[in-house]
Amino acid sequence: MASIELYEASIALFFFLIFCFLFNKKPFSNLPIKKTLKSYPWNWPVLGMLPGVLVRLHRIYDCSVEVFENSNLTFQFKGPWLSGMDILVTVDPANIHYILSSNFSNYIKGPEFQEIFEAFGDGIINSDSELWRNLRKSSQVIFSHQKYQNFSTSTTRRKLKDGLIPLLGHFADEEMVVDLQDVFQRFMFDTTFIFITGSDPRSLSIEMPEVEFAKALDDVGEVIVFRHITPRFLWKIQKWIGIGTEKKMMKAIAILDSVCAKYILAKREEIRTSQEITRDADEESEEDLLTSHIKLDKTKYELLDPEDDKFLRDFTVGFMAAGRDSTACTLTWFFWIISENPNVLTKILQEIKENVPISRSDDQGKSLYLNKLVYLHATISESMRLYPPIPFERKSPIKPDVLPSGHKVKSNINIMIFLYAMGRMKDVWGEDATEFKPERWISETGGLRHEPSYKFLSFNAGPRTCLGKNLAMDLMKRVIVEILQTYEINVVNGQKIEPKPGLILHMKHGLKVKIAKKCSRLE
Numbered sequence: 001m002a003s004i005e006l007y008e009a010s011i012a013l014f015f016f017l018i019f020c021f022l023f024n025k026k027p028f029s030n031l032p033i034k035k036t037l038k039s040y041p042w043n044w045p046v047l048g049m050l051p052g053v054l055v056r057l058h059r060i061y062d063c064s065v066e067v068f069e070n071s072n073l074t075f076q077f078k079g080p081w082l083s084g085m086d087i088l089v090t091v092d093p094a095n096i097h098y099i100l101s102s103n104f105s106n107y108i109k110g111p112e113f114q115e116i117f118e119a120f121g122d123g124i125i126n127s128d129s130e131l132w133r134n135l136r137k138s139s140q141v142i143f144s145h146q147k148y149q150n151f152s153t154s155t156t157r158r159k160l161k162d163g164l165i166p167l168l169g170h171f172a173d174e175e176m177v178v179d180l181q182d183v184f185q186r187f188m189f190d191t192t193f194i195f196i197t198g199s200d201p202r203s204l205s206i207e208m209p210e211v212e213f214a215k216a217l218d219d220v221g222e223v224i225v226f227r228h229i230t231p232r233f234l235w236k237i238q239k240w241i242g243i244g245t246e247k248k249m250m251k252a253i254a255i256l257d258s259v260c261a262k263y264i265l266a267k268r269e270e271i272r273t274s275q276e277i278t279r280d281a282d283e284e285s286e287e288d289l290l291t292s293h294i295k296l297d298k299t300k301y302e303l304l305d306p307e308d309d310k311f312l313r314d315f316t317v318g319f320m321a322a323g324r325d326s327t328a329c330t331l332t333w334f335f336w337i338i339s340e341n342p343n344v345l346t347k348i349l350q351e352i353k354e355n356v357p358i359s360r361s362d363d364q365g366k367s368l369y370l371n372k373l374v375y376l377h378a379t380i381s382e383s384m385r386l387y388p389p390i391p392f393e394r395k396s397p398i399k400p401d402v403l404p405s406g407h408k409v410k411s412n413i414n415i416m417i418f419l420y421a422m423g424r425m426k427d428v429w430g431e432d433a434t435e436f437k438p439e440r441w442i443s444e445t446g447g448l449r450h451e452p453s454y455k456f457l458s459f460n461a462g463p464r465t466c467l468g469k470n471l472a473m474d475l476m477k478r479v480i481v482e483i484l485q486t487y488e489i490n491v492v493n494g495q496k497i498e499p500k501p502g503l504i505l506h507m508k509h510g511l512k513v514k515i516a517k518k519c520s521r522l523e
Contacts, residue, residue, distance in 0.1 A: 001267035027440035030221065048078040061499050062389065064089075064421040073427060074405045087414040090424035094404035097454035099395055099415065101462035106254070110412065112269055117225045117265040119253050120222040120321065121314030132299045135315075136463075140455035142292045143467050155194045156475050160482050164206050170206055172515040177492060180335060181509035182208070184328040185481075189214050192323035194314055197263045198288040216255040217321055221503045223249040267294060315397065325504040327472055331479060332511050333387040334380060339491040341436055344379060351375045352481055370477045374448055378441035380476055381451075385429070386436060386456040390421040391505045393457065419457050420505065428455060442460055488516040 067075050073092040077085075090096065099107045120126050124135040142148055142315040164187050171178050186204040203211045204324035223245045227235050237245035267290045292317055296306040305311055338345045355372040381396065395415045402408050409415065426433045429440075429490050443449045452463035459469040466472070483489065492512040 021308065038180070039128055048080045059498075060501050061505075063419045064418050065424050068418070068421045068425060070406075074403075075164045076317075076407075076409055087412075087416050088407060088409060089416045089418055090403070090405070090407075091101045091418055091425055091428065092403075092405050093428060093452070093455050095166040095407075096417055096422075096457065096461065097452070098404050099417070100454060100460070100464065103401070104462050106401060107395040107415070108398060113394055116224060119224075119249065119256065120318045121310065123314035123318030125318045125322065125483050126167075131152060131303045134303045136157045138293075138296060138301055138304060139467055140217065142289065143471070145287075145292070146291065147285065147287040148289065149471075151288060152195055152471060152475075153440065156191060156287060156478060159191050159194070159200075159204075160479065163187065163190065165482055165486060166481070167204060167206065168483065169419075169517065170249065170513050172487060172517045175514065177512050178512055180489065180513045181328070181332040181510045185214075185324065188324045188328040189320075190333075191475075192320055194288070195323065196289045196319055198291070199263065209395065212255050213259045213320070216259075217251040219248050219316075221325075223252070229357065242487050249374075256317050257313065258477055260316045261309065263290065264294075264309050264312050267291060267342070271295070276449050289319065312409050323468075325506075326478060329389040329504050329506055330380065330384055330387075331476060332507060333505070334383045334480065335478075335489050335513075336388070336497060336507075337383050337512055338492060339378065339489065344436075344438060348379060349484060353486060356481055356485070361427075370474055370481070373477055373481070374446065375438060376480065377448055377473065378438040380473065380480075381441045382438045382457070383434060385423040385456060386434075387499070388423060388507055389505055390458070390503070391418070391420040391499070393417040393419065393460070417457065421449075422455075422457065461499070465507070477498060486518060488518060490516060 001119065010314070049129050067089075068091050074090040074095060077087040077089055089132070109126060110128070113189045114126045119124050122131065126133055126137065154290070164183070167183070183204070186208070190200055190202060190204050193199065193213075201211055201213070203214060235246060238244045239249070242250065271291060271294055290312065293312055294306050296304060298305055298307075338348065351373055356369045389431060393416070396412055397409050398411060400409065400411050422428060424434050432440075451513065453459065453465060459466040459472075490513060492514060495512050496509055497511070500506045500510050
């Protein structure tokens with residue numbers, strides 16, 4: 001992270017000195033203090049609003065809330081001249097519904113998005129139009145198949161029983177201070193890797209080893225953030241020369257390619273040697289995602305070729321990034337926020353005690369009880385409202401358009417939906433928008449209250465709504481229940497809790513905790 005902060009500072013200073021040289025003015029002189037430091041970044045000549053963003057990058061999320069409170073939910077960011085960095089940023093539910101649903105066909109990821117996110121190749125994260133429809137359709141079939149659902153459930157259960165719960169017990173016995181964010185990232189990395197390949201990389205262990213694939217994904221994320229805040233010609237020069245953050249990107253992509261190639265080759269060989277298994281036995285077996293994609297009937301999907309290793313590589317990298325980070329992020333914020341709200345924790349514990357069997361021998365039956373945990377579901381949703389794992393969404397119109405807010409958009413302009421600020425908008429969520437209040441998700445009859453996806457966007461909205469939404473919620477509930485039935489998670493006092501600027505809303509300094517065993521489960 002040190003390298004990206006160095007580049008941020010260097011670029012900020014670069015633009016700063018250019019401005020002072022060209023215009024011979026002291027920065028921020030004669031400007032209203034409130035507008036400059038709180039309301040929104042000043043639009044400098046030549047440099048646009050980029051210097052203001054760079055100096056605010058350390059608190060960009062809080063600043064975004066202030067900006068939207070003063071701009072009627074939609075804000076035009078002006079980048080440096082000729083940089084192509086102009087962005088229309090919105091948290092207006094009417095605009096979001098229009099972009100993601102009612103006029104979905106006109107709003108795509110676009111070539112610039114695909115260029116910035118190049119490490120994910122042509123997978124579902126980057127794809128548009130017919131390719132996206134092919135990928136969506138195939139994924140929907142695989143995710144809904146009983147083979148994969150059985151496999152994902154048994155994998156999560158085993159990783160909890162044999163991995164996470166014993167490891168937390170070790171930390172409790174040793175009275176160690178641990179970074180719970182790191183623990184959850186490792187748990188989800190291993191679990192997601194098993195979902196895809198059937199193999200456990202075992203990054204979740206007492207030794208906490210560095211895993212090159214996980215490190216490469218982290219490096220890719222850092223460079224993508226850098227590309228968002230840097231004029232295109234600058235990072236393009238870096239890439240051409242092979243220096244700085246772009247050198248890090250090239251190394252990371254090479255690692256992702258190498259690891260994926262290894263597992264794809266091994267999986268193809270595994271499938272070839274298992275051809276003698278009877279059809280009946282195969283129908284009853286569990287199946288990982290890579291196996292399902294290799295066996296894909298390409299006659300049903302015009303643009304998908306399971307014989308192409310790049311297709312399998314792009315799927316693997318994209319699903320690993322999505323499956324690991326967003327769930328681990330949500331779990332981390334969840335445990336911090338309930339530590340800050342002990343009354344909420346008390347209600348969750350009581351609900352678990354009343355609805356979930358304690359016996360570990362009833363693991364299979366536990367899945368049926370998860371649906372009864374209404375207050376837990378509400379608390380997870382409320383945590384994601386205030387701390388969305390993916391803090392922003394990008395789109396670009398194919399044709400010029402006019403949004404419901406009245407803003408005109410040109411073709412290919414960048415539009416950003418800022419989920420973090422949206423969850424704190426009083427115009428969207430009411431006067432208590434900034435309060436942590438799980439009760440807002442519970443109806444008068446005691447059931448879950450539905451909120452439209454264009455208002456609560458953590459699982460996306462419209463045709464691109466997350467296919468794994470229900471599986472992810474069940475996984476998080478299972479993890480939370482297992483932990484709370486066995487341990488007390490005590491957050492260490494005095495640490496600074498703040499989000500880290502990036503593609504995922506990680507905690508900047510992690511979450512340091514101490515773990516204590518309960519004398520009896522759910523006492």
